[in-house]
Amino acid sequence: MDRRTSAILCHLLRNVAGLSSTKIVDVKEVVAMFLHVLAHDVKNRVIQREFVRSDETVSRHFNIVLLVVLRVYEELIKRLVPNRLGMFNGMYIKVNVPAGDRPTFRTRKGEIATNVLRVCDTKEDALSQENGLQVPKEYYYLCDAGYPNTEGFLTSYRGKRYHLQEWRGAANAPTNAKEYFNMKHSSARNVIERAFGVLKGRWVILRGKSYYPLQVQCRTILACALLHNLINREMTYCEDVDDMDEGDSTYATTTASEDIHYIETTNEWSQWRDDLAELMFTDWQLRNA
Numbered sequence: 098m099d100r101r102t103s104a105i106l107c108h109l110l111r112n113v114a115g116l117s118s119t120k121i122v123d124v125k126e127v128v129a130m131f132l133h134v135l136a137h138d139v140k141n142r143v144i145q146r147e148f149v150r151s152d153e154t155v156s157r158h159f160n161i162v163l164l165v166v167l168r169v170y171e172e173l174i175k176r177l178v179p180n181r182l183g184m185f186n187g188m189y190i191k192v193n194v195p196a197g198d199r200p201t202f203r204t205r206k207g208e209i210a211t212n213v214l215r216v217c218d219t220k221e222d223a224l225s226q227e228n229g230l231q232v233p234k235e236y237y238y239l240c241d242a243g244y245p246n247t248e249g250f251l252t253s254y255r256g257k258r259y260h261l262q263e264w265r266g267a268a269n270a271p272t273n274a275k276e277y278f279n280m281k282h283s284s285a286r287n288v289i290e291r292a293f294g295v296l297k298g299r300w301v302i303l304r305g306k307s308y309y310p311l312q313v314q315c316r317t318i319l320a321c322a323l324l325h326n327l328i329n330r331e332m333t334y335c336e337d338v339d340d341m342d343e344g345d346s347t348y349a350t351t352t353a354s355e356d357i358h359y360i361e362t363t364n365e366w367s368q369w370r371d372d373l374a375e376l377m378f379t380d381w382q383l384r385n386a
Contacts, residue, residue, distance in 0.1 A: 131162040274377070274378035302317060
């Protein structure tokens with residue numbers, strides 16, 4: 098985060114969320130301490146030494162800034178343009194929970210983590226919808242094969258090559274419609290995979306084992322996503338984020354009654370995916386004939 102973006106953040110927290118300086122520390126310093134913890138995953142004693150502050154001051158102001166960052170949620174969250182969808186996927190983030198709760202949070206790899214469902218657009222911004230994850234008719238999210246292939250959620254074909262590195266070289270070109278569909282699906286979904294990588298790259302606290310209470314950890318995850326959006330919005334160039342075209346911003350609107358409210362695998366949607374795959378593959382063959 099550059100100085101300009103940091104100043105914008107301080108302005109938001111001061112004027113929108115009500116964060117104020119005290120006789121001991123000012124807004125800029127407490128925000129700097131907070132960002133340092135998120136970006137480097139350092140413990141309180143490191144902040145105490147670098148900012149010459151007491152343990153109580155560091156701990157108290159970390160929680161204060163965390164709460165005020167969440168208060169500017171409406172300023173920093175990326176709202177979906179009507180009928181304009183993106184990609185979503187899950188991401189495991191390690192958490193610290195009481196021993197009795199560990200079975201609930203244990204992953205298939207044996208780690209204690211929470212599964213964060215994140216939605217983003219082609220600019221890799223975290224997205225939010227007021228009424229939850231509702232999908233307009235005739236639109237869909239791209240998601241991996243771990244999700245059901247159902248109306249509004251277009252998954253890849255299981256049992257077929259998928260990852261981009263598997264298609265490199267002329268000898269590895271797709272040989273049928275399902276393989277070609279998976280290749281294009283993987284290419285499009287690479288945005289969400291990269292977004293996760295950028296998010297964790299910026300905020301190292303999301304990569305390590307957390308020692309905060311679970312409620313603080315959940316708040317921290319959301320705060321990192323909000324600050325991620327702020328950086329994407331205010332910093333026109335960033336080494337770890339490429340500028341990507343969002344496409345046409347003009348979309349038709351639908352009414353709430355046309356949203357998809359239930360998720361259930363259907364033969365009709367599977368057939369629609371098959372037809373789409375055949376159409377894409379045929380078009381690709383004609384263009385390369």
